Amino acid sequence: MTEDTHPQYSTKGMPFRRLGTSGLRVPLFSLGGWLTIGGTVVGDPVKDIIKMAFENGINMFDNAEDYSKGKSEKEMGRVIKELNLRRTDLVVSTKIFWGPRDGPNDKGLSRKHIIEGTQECLERLQMTYVDVIFAHRCDITVPMEEIVRAFNYVIEKGWAFYWGTSEWSAHQIEEAHHIATKLNLIAPIAEQCQHSMFHRERPEKEYAPLYKKYGLGTTAFSALNFGILTGKYNDGIPPDSRFAKEDMFEGMANEDKIRKVRELTKIAEALGSTPTALALAWVAKHPTTSTVILGVSSAAQLRENLRALEVLPKMTEAVMQQIEEVLGNQPVPEDNHGRPMLDKLGRL
Numbered sequence: 001m002t003e004d005t006h007p008q009y010s011t012k013g014m015p016f017r018r019l020g021t022s023g024l025r026v027p028l029f030s031l032g033g034w035l036t037i038g039g040t041v042v043g044d045p046v047k048d049i050i051k052m053a054f055e056n057g058i059n060m061f062d063n064a065e066d067y068s069k070g071k072s073e074k075e076m077g078r079v080i081k082e083l084n085l086r087r088t089d090l091v092v093s094t095k096i097f098w099g100p101r102d103g104p105n106d107k108g109l110s111r112k113h114i115i116e117g118t119q120e121c122l123e124r125l126q127m128t129y130v131d132v133i134f135a136h137r138c139d140i141t142v143p144m145e146e147i148v149r150a151f152n153y154v155i156e157k158g159w160a161f162y163w164g165t166s167e168w169s170a171h172q173i174e175e176a177h178h179i180a181t182k183l184n185l186i187a188p189i190a191e192q193c194q195h196s197m198f199h200r201e202r203p204e205k206e207y208a209p210l211y212k213k214y215g216l217g218t219t220a221f222s223a224l225n226f227g228i229l230t231g232k233y234n235d236g237i238p239p240d241s242r243f244a245k246e247d248m249f250e251g252m253a254n255e256d257k258i259r260k261v262r263e264l265t266k267i268a269e270a271l272g273s274t275p276t277a278l279a280l281a282w283v284a285k286h287p288t289t290s291t292v293i294l295g296v297s298s299a300a301q302l303r304e305n306l307r308a309l310e311v312l313p314k315m316t317e318a319v320m321q322q323i324e325e326v327l328g329n330q331p332v333p334e335d336n337h338g339r340p341m342l343d344k345l346g347r348l
């Protein structure tokens with residue numbers, strides 16, 4: 001590789017991957033704001049978290065218009081400004097679907113809401129553009145052509161450089177690609193999907209043909225299964241934890257998962273690591289993962305989670321196999337979606 005064809009760059013020890021087939025380089029671990037930034041964490045602790053992230057090579061920050069009803073974007077934008085971080089050094093993503101208000105056009109993926117929602121995100125973030133804008137879910141009440149055209153308009157206006165999907169079915173992603181190709185428009189470059197040791201079907205089975213066909217990359221979320229994979233729920237629900245504060249997690253830390261977390265802890269300890277770092281590194285290990293979005297409620301949690309980078313090189317095939325034996329949930333990837341894949345010459 002020569003410098004004139006492959007520019008070198010400094011990474012502060014963080015591996016970088018391309019986001020799908022795009023030229024955008026994203027850090028293997030990024031940071032998100034759901035429930036935490038602007039929610040359970042406000043003020044100076046947010047600054048501590050973002051400062052530590054940036055100093056450790058995490059330059060990608062993820063948000064959404066609905067996170068803490070817009071407060072997450074505001075808090076993230078404020079801190080990025082106060083830390084005087086250079087915008088070109090950052091990759092910022094946000095998501096449109098659940099607008100923070102309740103009017104008939106304040107949510108979903110109509111052209112109106114995609115455009116107005118994006119403008120409001122930028123105001124809250126105090127930025128003139130985001131790098132990637134995601135459709136937070138697929139709005140089945142809006143024609144796909146309207147959705148694809150509206151995200152392309154946002155890109156043409158310079159309010160985002162790329163667009164992606166989040167928790168869309170493989171079929172919906174394919175439809176967006178077909179329309180974009182037919183109309184010579186930009187297709188989504190990435191999927192923001194849930195992926196963890198306990199949640200594997202969609203990223204490892206349903207999307208398998210899309211990785212081959214479109215080079216889809218994922219920005220994986222809830223890699224700790226909301227915290228369960230840290231082991232913090234092994235002996236009940238700690239009062240200051242997410243599960244103690246939010247009803248939506250009721251019953252999730254069940255006996256089967258806790259038993260597996262205890263087994264995974266033994267594997268992690270044998271590698272001189274923690275179950276948290278192991279679980280994060282396990283998602284990062286998948287070649288189709290472009291970035292694993294971390295969620296933390298303190299700088300101390302972030303420090304521990306960054307240990308995933310230390311255990312990653314120790315995750316040999318034998319270790320991965322040991323983990324599979326504990327999990328017992330490996331999906332069989334789909335080959336195609338009903339039709340065989342043809343190569344470029346039309347051969348089976």
Ligand SMILES: NC(=O)c1ccc[n+]([C@@H]2O[C@H](COP(=O)([O-])OP(=O)(O)OC[C@H]3O[C@@H](n4cnc5c(N)ncnc54)[C@H](OP(=O)(O)O)[C@@H]3O)[C@@H](O)[C@H]2O)c1
Nearest residue numbers: 032033034221222223224225226227241242293295297301
């Ligand atoms: N596109 C989507 O639909 C979608 C959905 C969900 C998330 N996301 C994105 O993905 C990001 C991460 O998701 P997530 O927050 O669910 O991820 P997660 O990593 O599964 O859970 C994060 C939570 O686990 C606990 N935790 C993390 N590290 C810990 C440690 N070292 N020790 C003890 N506890 C620890 C903390 O909860 P406590 O409060 O208990 O401390 C933290 O808030 C979000 O911020 C968001 O950007 C996207």
